[in-house]
Amino acid sequence: MSDPAWQTIHIHREAPPKPVLGAPCNGCGQCCLVEPCPLGMVISRRRRGACAALRWDEGQRLYRCGVVSEPAEVLGPRWRWLGPLAARLARRWISAGSGCDAELELAPGDRAG
Template identity: 35%
Template sequence: MAREMPDAMWRRVEAITAKAPPKPEFGSPCNGCGFCCAAEPCGIARRFIPGCGEEGPCPAMEFEGGRFWCGMVRRPGHYLGLPACGDEEMGAMIGESLGTGKGCCADVG
């Protein structure tokens, strides 16, 4: 079932993601639209990024090449205040935990 979003949240998400590709259908491959991260930080960001709140946008949203990327997957050390030497391994674990590559999970309407 789709989750309803207040109008103010829709406007904020649309403003943040205006330069990114449109949100794909639920379950479709991720295209980097940034919708989910603009709406709210994931549990990993809320738990591990210092100062990250409960509401979006996620401080680890990175925009490059016309799309959004998860900074916690790309370079977690930067957001956690750790050396970058473990970014590849740690990013892979975070990506697995988030379900990166499993398809769009933003079921909103």
């Protein structure tokens, strides 16, 4: 049986390092790679593991919540009309603008340069 305190996540090589608790979000994506927010759980149909709505922004070299940045794409044509509401909910559930609240630590040496 595996230790529930340990989880392997796959982070884009160019993603910024996780900021310290309370510091502004820098798009490292680690929180959403570990588990989805409540809305992400609905979209991803899972409680653990990477959120299906998480998007890598190649131009800015950081992760973004797809429900916030491109809700129509994430929700698809059938649910596109829910985009504005879903984006508001996602911003609330990911605590947008209030600083990093992810109490995560990478094991030493896990981050390739």
